[in-house]
Amino acid sequence: MPYAMHSVFILLAPSLFAASIYMVLGRLIRRIDGDSRSLIKSTKLTKIFAVGDILAFLIQSGGGAILTGAKSASKMKRGEKLIIVGLFVQILFSGFFVVVSVIFHRRIIANPTTESVTCTVNWKRYLFILYFASAMIMIRCIYRVVEYIQGQTGILQSHEYYAHMFDALLMFQVMIVFIGFHPSQILSRYTPKLDDTELIYQRLNE
Numbered sequence: 001m002p003y004a005m006h007s008v009f010i011l012l013a014p015s016l017f018a019a020s021i022y023m024v025l026g027r028l029i030r031r032i033d034g035d036s037r038s039l040i041k042s043t044k045l046t047k048i049f050a051v052g053d054i055l056a057f058l059i060q061s062g063g064g065a066i067l068t069g070a071k072s073a074s075k076m077k078r079g080e081k082l083i084i085v086g087l088f089v090q091i092l093f094s095g096f097f098v099v100v101s102v103i104f105h106r107r108i109i110a111n112p113t114t115e116s117v118t119c120t121v122n123w124k125r126y127l128f129i130l131y132f133a134s135a136m137i138m139i140r141c142i143y144r145v146v147e148y149i150q151g152q153t154g155i156l157q158s159h160e161y162y163a164h165m166f167d168a169l170l171m172f173q174v175m176i177v178f179i180g181f182h183p184s185q186i187l188s189r190y191t192p193k194l195d196d197t198e199l200i201y202q203r204l205n206e
Helices: 002-031 042-069 073-110 114-118 123-150 160-180 196-205
Strands: none
Touching: 002 042, 002 073, 002 123, 002 160, 042 073, 073 123, 123 160
16 A cells, blocks of 8 residues: 555656646746737636646546556556556656647747836746756556556566656756756746645645
């Protein structure tokens, strides 16, 4: 049971990283008054991605719970399938997030706002950090999908170093990047008040 719970926590943790990334983009757009350049308004962006992130989290949690208490091969298969579906949802929303970010980035560069020019925060750097973090999460989710498709007899689950390379190391890099370039400049007291969805995310990450 302790090992099973440990595995479930590792499986679910990147969803909270993703939640932080979604919130930071919304705050960044508001920080430089870029709503008119964004595909989705900042007030709606966090809520839309929150739905996908929570859905992915709940599906993976359900699959992990089934695996934790599984005493038959059929239940294990059911748990693995649920986890795969949850990971696919996370990959889908992460990909869509990158598309939204790139479109916003191109539009704000082509047609900058006054705030984007005068802002003291290096917002361009934060966009590239979000790209990097999103890529790490997507690679990690793809690895996990392949791992669960292969099953317990597959090479990925039977060799622990793959998990260190394609899960632990990638998430460690995301953590280090956000420690080095903390988004507190984006989530500052000078920016508008957090909305309800962002407050939930902030409390989760605290």
